[in-house]
Amino acid sequence: MASARARFWILVSLVAISGFSQGMVLPLLAIILEQNGVASSVNGLHATGLYIGVLIASPFLEKPMRKYGFKPIIVYGGMLVFVSLALFSLWDALWFWFILRMLIGIGDNMLHFGTQTWITTTSSPQSRGRDIALYGLFFGVGFTLGPLMTQLLAINEALPFLLSALLSMVVWSMLLFVRNRWPEEDVNTGHGSSSFKRFIQTGKIAWVALLPAFGYGFLEATLHGIFPIYGLRIGHSVEMLSLIIPCFAAGSVLSQLPLGILSDRFGRRNILITVLTAGSICFFLVTFFESSILALFILFTLAGTFVGSLFSLSISYLADILPRSLLPTGNIMTGVAFSIGSITGPYLGGLFIELVPGISFFYVIVVMLLLVLAATIYKKNLVTAS
Numbered sequence: 001m002a003s004a005r006a007r008f009w010i011l012v013s014l015v016a017i018s019g020f021s022q023g024m025v026l027p028l029l030a031i032i033l034e035q036n037g038v039a040s041s042v043n044g045l046h047a048t049g050l051y052i053g054v055l056i057a058s059p060f061l062e063k064p065m066r067k068y069g070f071k072p073i074i075v076y077g078g079m080l081v082f083v084s085l086a087l088f089s090l091w092d093a094l095w096f097w098f099i100l101r102m103l104i105g106i107g108d109n110m111l112h113f114g115t116q117t118w119i120t121t122t123s124s125p126q127s128r129g130r131d132i133a134l135y136g137l138f139f140g141v142g143f144t145l146g147p148l149m150t151q152l153l154a155i156n157e158a159l160p161f162l163l164s165a166l167l168s169m170v171v172w173s174m175l176l177f178v179r180n181r182w183p184e185e186d187v188n189t190g191h192g193s194s195s196f197k198r199f200i201q202t203g204k205i206a207w208v209a210l211l212p213a214f215g216y217g218f219l220e221a222t223l224h225g226i227f228p229i230y231g232l233r234i235g236h237s238v239e240m241l242s243l244i245i246p247c248f249a250a251g252s253v254l255s256q257l258p259l260g261i262l263s264d265r266f267g268r269r270n271i272l273i274t275v276l277t278a279g280s281i282c283f284f285l286v287t288f289f290e291s292s293i294l295a296l297f298i299l300f301t302l303a304g305t306f307v308g309s310l311f312s313l314s315i316s317y318l319a320d321i322l323p324r325s326l327l328p329t330g331n332i333m334t335g336v337a338f339s340i341g342s343i344t345g346p347y348l349g350g351l352f353i354e355l356v357p358g359i360s361f362f363y364v365i366v367v368m369l370l371l372v373l374a375a376t377i378y379k380k381n382l383v384t385a386s
Helices: 004-035 040-047 049-060 062-068 070-087 094-122 128-154 159-177 196-225 227-233 238-244 246-266 268-289 293-307 310-321 324-355 362-378
Strands: none
Touching (some): 004 128, 040 049, 040 196, 062 070, 070 159, 094 128, 196 293, 196 310, 196 324, 196 362, 227 238, 238 293, 246 310, 268 293, 310 324
């Protein structure tokens, strides 16, 4: 059986594959549906399927994990992902693909919940921060590489799905060498165990810390699910779009650790105000230079560098202002906020480019970032919880 360190690398490899599948499915299906003449609003609504799956699975994961251990949750989640990916090539139907998207969302949530809890509960206090950073880094790398698979559409529509399913299955098979473990009895994952009152209490204290997670979900899903549609409509090729889209995730990979260190030193709120301002400026500039390939490469990378770390900053900000007893509930709400943003973004973005085709789609992103920025500036008297 694998050693503890080998187990860690297997787990983060699974996370990279999860990021890869998510990063591939969103732009790939957006391009296929756009080429098939599907309305942009329907295309955007269709993109929400993955995140609806995430929301559906969230309340039901803790009890099975406590009963059966980490490994079965990850095994069945990974299996659900690669089987669903393979089935995309079976039948070209809008409703069928929506169901497969939801199944991938459920599987990805199982995989993430299992791996994240396993890593955080077995890492030593001395290495936990580094291990979690590597966890996020591997997901970001996978998410960056996923959109490149859209170039395979020129060969065969089914090819990217089948290759991704095969790659996922190969990495998933490494779990055969990992011994199952169970969470400690005193570890509170927060899923399904918090009362409605605790959610209300957490929302009252830390609503502003949940907004960056919402913003990141909005950005991630909109850039991967709607920008490919918009990009095709303003004259960019599939090949160029598959190279432009990963620039945002690549920028976030570069800045994750530096922004975390800076937020420790200068405060989470100050860094959030800075990156939200800079990100808003980047996307505002995109509205003027969206026809330039070079400008899109540069501005997407810069935007990712600034606002690509909103989710991790959201978690850190939450930990700063919530009492320890509410942190598990806060972690659930952060994931829910991310999912709501991921569902809202593609639908609003698709609706926008359908109703007002003469105005840049990037204004939707600028307005969203400015609203989160305004709320962060407004809520300035939060007291750090002890």
